[in-house]
Amino acid sequence: MHSKHLGRRRFLKEGAAIAGVAAGAIRSASGQSQTTIPEAPPKDTRLYGQRSRFVNSVRHLDRTGQDTPLQDLMGIITPSALHFVQSRGYDPPDIDPRQHRLLIHGMVDRPLIFSMEELKRFPSVSRILFLECPGNTGKTALEDGASTVQQTHGKTSCSEWTGVPLSLLLREAGVQKGAYWLVAEGAEKGSRAQSVPLEKAMDDALVAYGQNGEPLRPEQGFPIRMLLPGCTGGVNTKWLRRIKVLDQPEMGIWDLQQGNAIRVAPDGKGGKLPAMPPKSVITFPSGGQRLPGRGFYEITGLAWSGRGAIRRVEISTDGGQTWKDAQLQNPILPMAHTRFRFPWNWNGEEVVIQSRCTDDQGESQQSLAELSQRRGIQPGSFQSDWLKDSYARLGLNAIQPWRVSREGSVSNAMF
Amino acid sequence: MHSKHLGRRRFLKEGAAIAGVAAGAIRSASGQSQTTIPEAPPKDTRLYGQRSRFVNSVRHLDRTGQDTPLQDLMGIITPSALHFVQSRGYDPPDIDPRQHRLLIHGMVDRPLIFSMEELKRFPSVSRILFLECPGNTGKTALEDGASTVQQTHGKTSCSEWTGVPLSLLLREAGVQKGAYWLVAEGAEKGSRAQSVPLEKAMDDALVAYGQNGEPLRPEQGFPIRMLLPGCTGGVNTKWLRRIKVLDQPEMGIWDLQQGNAIRVAPDGKGGKLPAMPPKSVITFPSGGQRLPGRGFYEITGLAWSGRGAIRRVEISTDGGQTWKDAQLQNPILPMAHTRFRFPWNWNGEEVVIQSRCTDDQGESQQSLAELSQRRGIQPGSFQSDWLKDSYARLGLNAIQPWRVSREGSVSNAMF
Helix, strand or coil: CCCCCCHHHHHHHHHHHHHHEEECCCCCHCCCCCCCCCCCCCCCCCCCCCCCCCCCCCCCCCCCCEEHHHHHHHCCCCCHHHHECCCCCCCCCCCCCCCEEEEEECCCCCEEEEEEEHCCCCCEEEEEEEEECCCCHHHHHHCCCCCHHHHHCCCCCEEEEEEEEHHHHHHHEEEECCCCCCEEECCCCCCCCCCCHHHHHHCCCCEEEEEEECCCHHHHHCEEECCCCCCCHHCCCCCCCEEEECCCCCCCHHHHHCCCCCCCCCCCCCCCCCCCEEEEEEECCCCEEEECCCCCEEEEEEEECCCCEEEEEEEECCCCCCEEEEECCCCCCCCCCEEEEEEEEEEECCCEEEEEEEEECCCECCCCHHHHHHHCCCCCHHHHHHHHHHHHHHCCCCEEEEEEECCCCCEEEEC | CCCCCCCCCHHHHHHHHHHHHHHHHHHHHCCCCCHCCCCCCCCCCCHHHHHHHCCCCEEEEEECCEEHHHHHCCCCCCCCHHHEEECCCCCCCCCCCCEEEEEECCEEECCEEEEEEHHCCCEEEEEEEECCCCCCHHHHHHCCCCCCCCHCCCCCCEEEEEEEEEEHHEEEEEEEECCCEEEEEEEECCCCCCEEHHHHHHHEEEEEEEEEECCCHHHHHHEEEEEEECCCCHCCCEEEEEEEEEECCCHHHHHHCCCCCEEECCCCCCCEECCCCCEEEEEECCCCCCCCCCCCEEEEEEECCCCCCCEEEEEEEECCCCCCCCCEEECCCCCCCEEEEEEEEEEEEEEEEEEEECCCCCCCCCCHHCCCCCCCCCCCCCCHHHHHHHHHHHCCCCCCEECCCCEEEEEEEEE
8 A cells, every 4th residue: 555654763753743732632632621612603604615725626617618627526426616517608697586487388288487486396306417518528628639637528517406307397287289399498698499309308307496405506507407317418408498399399509509419200209319428537547637656546537328327337557458347436326427446556657547438228438449440530530520420429438548657647648 | 286377368468578588589599699699708707606696595503503504405415515513613723735644543553644645545435424413403402492494403414425434544554452442633723532433433434535526615624524424423523633543432521522422332342432313304394484375385304314224204294193105315325314205285274294214223203202201201391301311312303393384384393
């Protein structure tokens, strides 16, 4: 193991100072100084807490939004303040929840308008779910030469969401025969209007108002947003204000948008939203970090799939020659981040480490080389062709390799 | 159900305004105004996010600390900024993690000092666990005439904690034969020194540095704290700086403190820390809230046990005459808050609603009357005797009843 086995002199030198303080503390613990603890509340009492001034992890601002600092996260919950934002440059609308309404109309028996208070009276559900921008690991990572895991994979986050099942609201309104789609519209500038197949809406869609125990953050759609488990981030309409039930999709710009494009059945009666394929990434050690020396490290990271639960994560620490199972941290939930861990002794030589996951649908990640070959992309024209291809198919779920140099510095080994 | 079934005139009146805005939005969604979305990042970009200005739920300051606003929470995760604080009036120490060290010494083969960087190199674990002050639902609730669930039950919170198993650190140090206890000491003013049986320390104790994905908040022990799953809050030493391995407990003031008092085996070779008994509480509707009228409501709340997982929650809406099972929200985790839900139609009459839970050890909650009878407390001298009793036995896990008046106002019906 790696911690200091202190020699006697070292211990005496370093330990004595701490032990000295500690001895004082023991005296106080035995009762002598206990009365000096003030009974009055502290002057700077913070009834809504803040971080230590020594903690300063923040989102990374790029051209399309703000990325989650995955390298700093622990467990599976993303703090709401660090949830990725894909706002394309506009501020979230400043919505007064007392004034906000959700309208459900179109092919329904009873058009309805709900206040927030009314929505919260419905039966509710909480689920730990990831949200991921389809551009994650794609365009930005390629074009901007991403070097850190925040830049390559930071457009995914995982929260405990709470809301009312959309199916309950639709049943309340009474969906008419012949309806197969709805359009969900947000209240932001240049409102997003997203077509959603009725089948998905009636299955597991949520009109969410809670995120990690609190109301949604403004950037995630306060006071309500659509939540379509497993689907690409863009289709989850934020600042939701209107749902129109239709016999066909609207096919507006958002329905055709790269990455989030819907698939319509040949007869128009239904279709599919794009789901995120299985992905995993090692968050430690990852690009931009530095190992202080050879010895023991715990490799850790996240895996997730829009099609179900993660069943397996394998790790290679020899450039892909051999793979061993990582340990998956409970709880392992469908369409949620899953934390994996793998013990590793680094021998100090240059190595490439990487993870690959398999979901409970049996789908696994492949290397970029394998994916390229499968899609007939020439290695030479690689980068630009790949770009188009990945956008068309949402498929950039390639294995992410990190190179550890002899000096311990970690860099992106994808290209 | 309860939402508005809008008549045609009402819909035209209210709906038209929203539909009008919406129609404009559809025009923009079809492409005409899309270019007006600015490409530049917004001026007030918040790389560490904040709440909406319309969200203002905070902790409640009482004589002993700050209580979590359970009535406002959704799901099972308590936002770190709203985690209860039981600081007895002093500010958390302002610790620089680069300077902080953990010393392990006493009956060990190799006394060790760990920096934060070294601790984080060890294999780690994340667990969703509650922490609860043993005084929760006890002294304060009784003496101060608590009326809201924040006041009666707000000294419990649930987080995803991450840290290194203490067993790994102790194995690294090499615990010597004849050792049965350790003392864990914090770095705060008047340091808390808490005796912990070695058996618990080697079982599931964590030296935690992560809370809900981030480093611990200062009030919860930044940069490291002890985490003893299921045990009373007070024994989980915050701002941990020293662990001394011993053959017997120190029996300082903290080991004897009401509510947190340790139990020592007759031969001194081991013992038990107090564990929290099963508890549940309805958070909606709860004291201080007001139902706008008869009709459908979802009763919801939290259940937890320091001895294991919650197996069952039952709800009575008729003053305890009949009980029906509530639905438990997944994931149901040991020693974690579990969210329950129960559909309810309020007929507009005065009623008393309450929940009782059973954990997977088979232990259930009882009413205050049942508990009093079992312990031979006279109803007359009730309050003061009960106080002593509850403190001595940590047993105030009585069923919490709420009274709903004909006007819909909800009040504490415990006494």
